[in-house]
Amino acid sequence: MKWSFRIKIEKTIYFCFRSMGPLVVNLKRLQKEPIRLRGSLDAQALEIETLDELIQIAGPARYSFVVQWTGQGIMISGELEMPLRCICARCLTEFDDWIRLPAWTTYAELSGEDALPVEGENVDLTPLVREELIFALPQHPLCSPECPGILPKEEDVPRPSGSASNVWSILDSLDL
Numbered sequence: 001m002k003w004s005f006r007i008k009i010e011k012t013i014y015f016c017f018r019s020m021g022p023l024v025v026n027l028k029r030l031q032k033e034p035i036r037l038r039g040s041l042d043a044q045a046l047e048i049e050t051l052d053e054l055i056q057i058a059g060p061a062r063y064s065f066v067v068q069w070t071g072q073g074i075m076i077s078g079e080l081e082m083p084l085r086c087i088c089a090r091c092l093t094e095f096d097d098w099i100r101l102p103a104w105t106t107y108a109e110l111s112g113e114d115a116l117p118v119e120g121e122n123v124d125l126t127p128l129v130r131e132e133l134i135f136a137l138p139q140h141p142l143c144s145p146e147c148p149g150i151l152p153k154e155e156d157v158p159r160p161s162g163s164a165s166n167v168w169s170i171l172d173s174l175d176l
């Protein structure tokens with residue numbers, strides 16, 4: 001992913017939407033041509049918090065996507081990602097993780113029950129990004145899919161029994 005122009009674009013977006021947030025799109029402009037949005041937003045601005053104590057948001061969410069007018073609603077396609085700091089649900093080790101949605105696509109209506117908030121000529125895409133990221137939070141964070149869980153300490157491991165010599169010595173002692 002290329003984020004090299006992020007700062008410049010963020011400044012531009014900030015200039016355009018100083019009072020409205022970076023994910024606000026002008027519908028008149030959108031009806032003329034697709035709009036590309038790229039930048040980052042912290043979890044507070046996105047109003048995302050995790051209720052799971054095993055998962056913490058470790059930095060701002062990054063987004064890079066194209067918004068298109070479909071005639072009745074809007075189509076979004078692009079990328080979303082957000083860094084996480086997790087605690088493994090099996091072994092309690094802390095580890096870094098990511099939400100990565102490299103091929104995010106979604107469609108949103110501008111009227112009806114689930115419509116995005118439209119204010120005058122502008123529509124705010126923040127709820128779409130928020131929902132997508134919340135939906136992608138891990139349900140059961142694991143440091144690796146094969147994590148064996150907390151391993152017992154060496155002194156707690158029972159000595160192997162049932163080995164060949166043990167079996168024979170037991171048979172001997174039975175005096176069959």
Ligand SMILES: [Zn+2]
Nearest residue numbers: 088091143147
């Ligand atoms: Zn683990």
